[in-house]
Amino acid sequence: MTEDHRISRRTALITLSALGVAAAGGLAAMPGTAWAQALGQNESVEDAMKRLFGGKPMRDGAASVKLDVPLIAENGAVVPISVSVDSPMTPTNYVKHIYVVADKNRIPVVTRVTLSPEAGRAFMGANIRLGESGDVRAIVEQSDGSLLAVKREVKVTVGGCGG
Amino acid sequence: MRRAAAWRALRGAAFVALSAGCAGTAAEAPDYGSVPRWSSRALPEARGEIRTLTDGTRAAVRYRGWTTRDFAPYPTYGYDDSRREPPVERVTMPASIEGDAHKGRALFLSRSKGPCTACHLVPGDDVWPAGSAGPDQSTIGDRRLPDQYLYQVVWDPRVFFPNTVMPPWGTAGIFSAEEIVHIVAYLQTLKAPVAPEKSPERNPFTRPKPVGFGDNLDPTNNPAIVLAEDAEALWTARGASGKACSDCHEGGVARAMRGVAPRYPRFVKAQGRVMGVEDFLEVHAPATTGHAMPSESADNLSMTMLIKMQSNGMPVSVDVASPEARAALARGKATFYRRVGERNHACADCHTSERSAGKFLGGRLLADVRSGLTKHIPTWRTDRAEVWDMRKRFQWCMTPLGMNMLAADSIEYAELELYLTAFDNGKPLSVPGIRH
Amino acid sequence: MSDIGKVRLRVPSSIKAGDVVQVRALVIHPMERIERDAQGKIVQKNYNYINKVIVTYLGKTVATFDTTQNVAENPFFTFTFKATDPGQLKVQFLDTTGGRYEGIADIKFS
Numbered sequence: 001m002t003e004d005h006r007i008s009r010r011t012a013l014i015t016l017s018a019l020g021v022a023a024a025g026g027l028a029a030m031p032g033t034a035w036a037q038a039l040g041q042n043e044s045v046e047d048a049m050k051r052l053f054g055g056k057p058m059r060d061g062a063a064s065v066k067l068d069v070p071l072i073a074e075n076g077a078v079v080p081i082s083v084s085v086d087s088p089m090t091p092t093n094y095v096k097h098i099y100v101v102a103d104k105n106r107i108p109v110v111t112r113v114t115l116s117p118e119a120g121r122a123f124m125g126a127n128i129r130l131g132e133s134g135d136v137r138a139i140v141e142q143s144d145g146s147l148l149a150v151k152r153e154v155k156v157t158v159g160g161c162g163g
Numbered sequence: 164m165r166r167a168a169a170w171r172a173l174r175g176a177a178f179v180a181l182s183a184g185c186a187g188t189a190a191e192a193p194d195y196g197s198v199p200r201w202s203s204r205a206l207p208e209a210r211g212e213i214r215t216l217t218d219g220t221r222a223a224v225r226y227r228g229w230t231t232r233d234f235a236p237y238p239t240y241g242y243d244d245s246r247r248e249p250p251v252e253r254v255t256m257p258a259s260i261e262g263d264a265h266k267g268r269a270l271f272l273s274r275s276k277g278p279c280t281a282c283h284l285v286p287g288d289d290v291w292p293a294g295s296a297g298p299d300q301s302t303i304g305d306r307r308l309p310d311q312y313l314y315q316v317v318w319d320p321r322v323f324f325p326n327t328v329m330p331p332w333g334t335a336g337i338f339s340a341e342e343i344v345h346i347v348a349y350l351q352t353l354k355a356p357v358a359p360e361k362s363p364e365r366n367p368f369t370r371p372k373p374v375g376f377g378d379n380l381d382p383t384n385n386p387a388i389v390l391a392e393d394a395e396a397l398w399t400a401r402g403a404s405g406k407a408c409s410d411c412h413e414g415g416v417a418r419a420m421r422g423v424a425p426r427y428p429r430f431v432k433a434q435g436r437v438m439g440v441e442d443f444l445e446v447h448a449p450a451t452t453g454h455a456m457p458s459e460s461a462d463n464l465s466m467t468m469l470i471k472m473q474s475n476g477m478p479v480s481v482d483v484a485s486p487e488a489r490a491a492l493a494r495g496k497a498t499f500y501r502r503v504g505e506r507n508h509a510c511a512d513c514h515t516s517e518r519s520a521g522k523f524l525g526g527r528l529l530a531d532v533r534s535g536l537t538k539h540i541p542t543w544r545t546d547r548a549e550v551w552d553m554r555k556r557f558q559w560c561m562t563p564l565g566m567n568m569l570a571a572d573s574i575e576y577a578e579l580e581l582y583l584t585a586f587d588n589g590k591p592l593s594v595p596g597i598r599h
Numbered sequence: 600m601s602d603i604g605k606v607r608l609r610v611p612s613s614i615k616a617g618d619v620v621q622v623r624a625l626v627i628h629p630m631e632r633i634e635r636d637a638q639g640k641i642v643q644k645n646y647n648y649i650n651k652v653i654v655t656y657l658g659k660t661v662a663t664f665d666t667t668q669n670v671a672e673n674p675f676f677t678f679t680f681k682a683t684d685p686g687q688l689k690v691q692f693l694d695t696t697g698g699r700y701e702g703i704a705d706i707k708f709s
Contacts (some may be wrong), residue, residue, distance in 0.1 A: 172648060381609060381623075382607045382609075382625065383607045383608065383623040383625040384623070386627060387623070389602065389605050389627055390602060390627075393602070546674045549674060
């Protein structure tokens with residue numbers, strides 16, 4: 001265990017040791033594995049949208065959903081993305097899910113984030129993979145079941161001698 | 164091959180001082196006579212070796228996934244390689260070949276050739292990502308340039324532009340005569356009006372400059388920091404001789420190594436050569452603790468990062484004044500400006516603001532040697548999920564340019580790194596970096 | 600990869616009661632990509648990647664990420680939570696081979 005005092009200036013860092021597989025005890029009951037495999041399927045983006053949302057109407061979320069992703073990704077292997085939604089995050093009015101979908105990826109669904117009102121803000125961030133240039137979508141499911149969608153095109157630059 | 168034979172004839176020619184514009188004043192003319200020979204101790208794939216396969220063909224030994232093509236016909240940065248750039252070739256466009264603009268466009272965009280679009284913008288939504296290192300050619304057809312002129316420029320532009328950064332595509336054998344005829348036919352079709360841009364990103368002259376990858380010293384952002392911590396165990400681990408780093412360097416790595424890294428690369432008298440931290444470790448660790456730490460090994464990279472991190476925030480302060488440093492800097496500078504490889508490029512072609520720094524090569528913005536290429540090295544490479552030091556970066560720069568890489572711990576690379584690091588003197592060290 | 604499963608959490612050093620706090624969590628993990636054989640067919644095997652990230656605060660789940668192989672190697676995840684009381688923030692990473700890695704931050708108010 002080490003402390004990174006010299007590295008951090010603004011933040012407290014907590015470093016932790018990994019827990020081995022042996023510690024995985026009561027996890028068998030968790031639905032994680034099966035669900036996630038169902039989440040990521042080799043399909044077209046149209047099929048993915050149909051599978052996840054059926055024919056439910058989606059409103060343009062431009063007014064309340066901010067999808068932050070670089071317009072140009074210098075390589076598709078690591079693309080930082082974040083989504084934030086204007087939401088009071090109260091027990092009666094909150095964002096339940098944020099989906100991230102990459103249209104051109106072989107497996108279009110990237111992640112589904114499930115939030116509770118205790119999150120305080122409707123926000124998620126991650127670094128994702130993009131196979132090629134194309135739209136990235138954020139689809140927001142609110143606690144009343146309504147859907148909001150935004151998308152942005154990301155150009156993926158192929159490698160070369162640079163970097 | 165005619166050209167290869169011509170190049171071989173140049174081999175063995177006496178070293179000539181490089182032109183004043185490149186190598187600086189005569190007083191700084193590089194002296195290669197005092198450089199010792201160095202047998203590489205790097206990992207086998209980092210030594211720049213060439214082996215002969217059972218079928219007699221030669222293949223380069225390089226890192227996994229890198230091309231094994233042997234670039235033997237082309238000059239390298241080796242101090243014992245006296246070959247210089249190929250002679251300028253004047254050519255006449257063959258009248259017997261009918262130019263096909265369609266084929267020419269495909270060749271212009273072909274990634275297996277240039278691609279020409281890495282430097283030149285042309286119309287088309289499929290042109291991505293075009294660079295701006297060369298002129299925008301979107302309307303070159305309007306200039307009514309003779310076919311013969313365009314043919315010569317593509318074959319070997321040095322006839323008209325001696326200091327160009329454009330490779331001599333025909334002289335180098337990358338494009339054939341027929342292919343260049345097709346390219347000329349394509350260029351002649353490029354006329355105004357150019358369709359308005361659908362996206363400002365397509366055009367490298369209006370494309371926003373890429374932003375970085377966040378705080379390189381934040382361990383939740385830069386995995387290299389987590390990996391560097393492995394070296395803390397190495398610091399106290401006993402090697403074959405029964406000793407550990409911590410036995411001689413007292414007070415913990417933070418105290419013992421603070422202020423050490425900003426002075427590297429430096430001339431190490433005992434070895435008679437310039438050494439970076441990595442070069443020093445691969446000699447020093449086995450000699451003291453008995454722990455093998457070859458250049459480009461995980462242990463060497465982790466330990467280099469750990470040592471450099473102890474000086475983060477301190478100004479880089481390499482020696483540029485001693486006679487040994489001055490001699491090394493003169494050689495490093497000559498290397499930086501020397502054209503090598505199949506594509507006949509010099510480091511300076513891309514990394515000085517007089518040439519292409521600050522412009523796009525494809526989708527990548529070329530860094531300027533004056534703004535600092537070294538103070539964040541070793542760096543995390545996000546596209547490869549690997550830590551790279553300066554030497555691997557050199558090796559990677561040089562491979563797509565068509566020259567056989569040198570050993571990671573070569574004196575040539577150490578002195579080139581010293582030349583680059585001298586531009587960073589006074590700037591704070593910030594290791595590990597994070598780059599694409 | 601001996602480093603697999605190393606976790607780092609970044610939490611602001613100064614938190615006041617009632618703050619909505621943004622946290623970033625990094626885990627060293629290969630996030631194996633789909634491989635193809637010489638014929639271009641997808642190699643069928645149990646690819647090792649993180650498919651679930653669970654964030655709990657004071658024992659209650661605040662956020663869950665269900666993830667696919669589209670998440671990058673050595674991924675980081677950012678999220679927020681409303682700091683109501685001092686206590687434990689825990690981030691668990693579960694991968695497809697049964698691996699479970701976690702990071703814990705002790706939330707205190709200043």
